[in-house]
Amino acid sequence: MALLVRCRVFSQAFRGQTAALDGACPLVGVLHRSAGCSRRYSSDAKAGEELSVRYLDGDDSGIVVFGMNRPKAKNAISMNLVKLLSDAVESVKKNNKVRSVILCSKVPGVFCAGADLKERAKMHQSEVGPFVAKARALITELGNLPMPTIAAIDGAALGGGLELSLACDIRIAATSAKMGLVETKLAIIPGAGGTQRLPRTIGVSLAKELIFAARVIDGSEAKALGLANHAVEQNKSGDAAYLRALDLAREFNPQGPIAVRMAKLAINQGIEVDLTTGLAIEDACYAQVIPTKDRLEGLAAFREKRPPRFKGE
CATH class of the missing domain: 3.90.226.10 (2-enoyl-CoA Hydratase; Chain A, domain 1)
Structure with a gap:
């Protein structure tokens, strides 16, 4: 059961993150569009x-x-x-x-x-x-x-x-x-x-x-x-x-944005299930942050004793 939930949540998390990465600059509310994704x-x-x-x-x-x-x-x-x-x-x-x-x-x-x-x-x-x-x-x-x-x-x-x-x-x-x-x-x-x-x-x-x-x-x-x-x-x-x-x-704001999103997903999904299943959900969400450039940037910033520059990648 835990394995099935892990796979399902991993898939949902992956789809959600890739959908966000693919999102074009949406037009909403009170705005004026400028070049590319930069707006005022x-x-x-x-x-x-x-x-x-x-x-x-x-x-x-x-x-x-x-x-x-x-x-x-x-x-x-x-x-x-x-x-x-x-x-x-x-x-x-x-x-x-x-x-x-x-x-x-x-x-x-x-x-x-x-x-x-x-x-x-x-x-x-x-x-x-x-x-x-x-x-x-x-x-x-x-x-x-x-x-x-x-x-x-x-x-x-x-x-x-x-x-x-x-x-x-x-x-x-x-x-x-x-x-x-x-x-x-x-x-x-x-x-x-x-x-x-x-x-x-x-x-x-x-x-x-x-x-x-x-x-x-x-x-x-x-x-x-x-x-x-x-x-x-x-x-x-x-x-x-x-x-x-x-x-x-x-x-x-300064924290790793993908990490924050995965932490939210792990908490929201995990709070509704038993601890064993919740730990499997956490594992699935943790797997999402391992291959990110932000994780490597965090390690580099720690090593170089400087603030990290996370890009959500």
Whole structure:
């Protein structure tokens, strides 16, 4: 059984890595293409754009920021926002130059208020299921991105908004943030992965308590429960969680990008199986880094007592 899983994961990891290496420069979000794969991106969403996608440059090259921007709807998840986020996720998935992704809000005081209930109220009953399925698929794809993902929660993250953040590898919350799966207040249940990812994050019993009570907690409580990796005091500009997320992405940036991706794959796959199978998964992922130029560069840099220059090759 372990051998079969090892072969399957090795094959998946190899296909995922080669697909990333083959990815052409994708056009997404707010950008201007220049020669080849070098691009310059504007730093702000244009008026009316519900999602900005920023590829940072200079020392921060490799960091991509998804900024949700629906101020009147508190970033509620609409059909259009699902499509925009899906396109953005698909784009970075194919780009091996991307080292990490930050999901944040450009709307002060809110991360994402959950489903767009005004839009939902206009849907026919037969349309609700397919829409929820699309939102669930988006969040699953976000969770499956090969590079590290960080949710910067500077305000309310409720319902589907919290489910978006749960699909990220790491959550950073302002202490003033409000977080909760509140669906039972509407006589429904979390439908985009919340009933599965929250228990895997904080434990089954605590997850049941929060979901059954539709309880909303702040960033400090989220940190205490293990829902957030870090809780930070909010600043005057309302972006303290984003700034901490950026600092964390900068810590990831210098490391071997293929190694980081393989480490993520090994953890994500291994946590769902027994230890013996998990070790076989780790072995399969380790095999992916052995033939890389980055591994040789790391050894050379250590020998020459200099910082390594990893290229993701």
